[in-house]
Amino acid sequence: MKIVAADVIVASPGRNYVTLKITTDSGSHGLGDATLNGRELAVVAYLREHVCPLLIGRDARRINDVWQYLYRGAYWRRGPVTMTAIAAVDCALWDILGKETGRPVHELLGGAARDGVLVYGHASGQTLDELTDDVAHYLELGYRAIRVQAAVPGLDSTYGLHHPGTGHTYEPADGAAPADNVWHTPAYLDFAPQMMAAVRERHGYGFHLLHDVHHRLSPLEAAQLGKSLEPYRMFWIEDPTPAEDQEAFRTIRQHTTTPIATGEVFNSIWDCQTLITERLIDYIRTSVSHTGGITHLRKIFDLAALYGVRTGSHGAGDLSPVSFAAALHLDLTVPNFGIQEYMGHLDPAGEVFRTSYTFQDGYMRPGDAPGLGVEIDEEAAARYPYSPKYLPVNRLRDGSMHDW
Incomplete structure (x- = not known):
């Protein structure tokens, strides 16, 4: 062939x-x-x-x-x-x-180890009331795990929020050049516990609660955040500090029991070897489309299984339905599966990609179609030409660059 x-x-x-x-x-x-x-x-x-x-x-x-x-x-x-x-x-x-x-594909990988793949949705809001309303929306849809983000008071913009008119999904990339966002860590560290308290006070503890830090804290700041969030029983805090320095996670681990997830910017097993083998993280978030595909990501997950680290693959809207389907097939088979991100895809993606995966009661299933179960309509794709778009960049209040 x-x-x-x-x-x-x-x-x-x-x-x-x-x-x-x-x-x-x-x-x-x-x-x-x-x-x-x-x-x-x-x-x-x-x-x-x-x-x-x-x-x-x-x-x-x-x-x-x-x-x-x-x-x-x-x-x-x-x-x-x-x-x-x-x-x-x-x-x-x-x-x-x-x-x-x-x-x-999941049958070719050894068959299903579970009946469905637990996924988490993305709730957000400009205010705490908007955020808790959005959490209610996801709970009504049947989600059992929800990531929460809200606008930080005192900052002009906060990454990870829904744009007006887009419903309950968002597209973080926009414009022909990166937008400048201003970041202030003390304001964020003061606000984050208030955000989790508001969610738990209104909706209780009957679902998993996640939060993305977006690599923006030093190890000690991340440790402070993790400690402050312990009362709210977080499923994880994601990307608490830039992950190039794998040893930095040791400092976080020494100061908090809040679970740690990282890895969506990794592209090989060598990027997370220390994090996994020294149990410095709880969830590895590498994605199938940025880590060499199913063949290499399976090696990462197998290494993680040996050390009690679970999977939590990146599944944002900047990965196509093809990538998401591939992740579901692998998720379904690995023994150390933890959770799968699911942001969904903005219209008109449904005109271009035909999928067979389904969502029900908080779980995704890849379906039984041969292969990955996704097809592309090339005529429809041709109607939507490439459009330059960039993620924003972060600067501190003094104008200096900060970690994305």
Whole structure:
């Protein structure tokens, strides 16, 4: 079963997505998500100029060999652009194998270890009343886990909030150049416990409560935050400090029992080796489309299982439905699954991507369609051309750059 074509499809149905479509001489095709938020065209060029030509004529069934060829066979390894491109190839090949065998990918990975995948939604608000109302909305929909974010008093803008008119989803990337946001850590540290207290006071403790810190604290500040949130029984605090320094998490761990999650900006097992093997985190959040695909992410999850670290994969709207479906198939099979992020996708993404996964009572299920269970309408995709969009940047009140 030889690869005869590898095409890159770029579209912006609500936000920018890059999709790799691999076709074989048997007539089968597979899809992989190659989206890298704010750097989409870098991956497009890497695929079109360097990867796709190397795929022609290769056996699509030799998934491990193709992965090793693209990773070990290149002098320049790792990095988000390379690993996103490799992930797209890997997922597309798993999709093809599923279609050729008539089986969903989770069956090829050893079969389901659970009946459904617990997901969490994103609640937010400009005020605490708006936030708690939004939490009520998600509870009414059946969610058992909810991430909460609210506008920090004293700051002109706060990342992670719904934009007016978008309903209960949001698109953080916007504009042809990054917007400048102003950040003030003391205001945030004072406000965060008030936010969790308001949610718990109105809605109680019958659901999981999560919060994203967005890498913005020093280790000691993150420890202070974790300690202050202990009374509210957090499921986790996410990305409390920039994760380049894995040792920094040791300081947080020594000062609080609030669970820690990190990893959505990681792209290889080496980025989280210390965090996992020394049990400095509780959840590893690497995503299938930024970490070399199903083949490599499974290795990360297997390592994490040995040390009692559970999974919590990134699943924001800047990953296409192809990526989300791939994550669900892997989530369904691993023994150390924890939770899966689910932000959903803004319209008109539904015109471009046809999916088979479903949500019910707080759980997602990937469905039984062969392969990943997602197809792309290329004619619809062509109606939504690429549109440059960037995530905001952070500055302190004195104008200096701060961590995103």
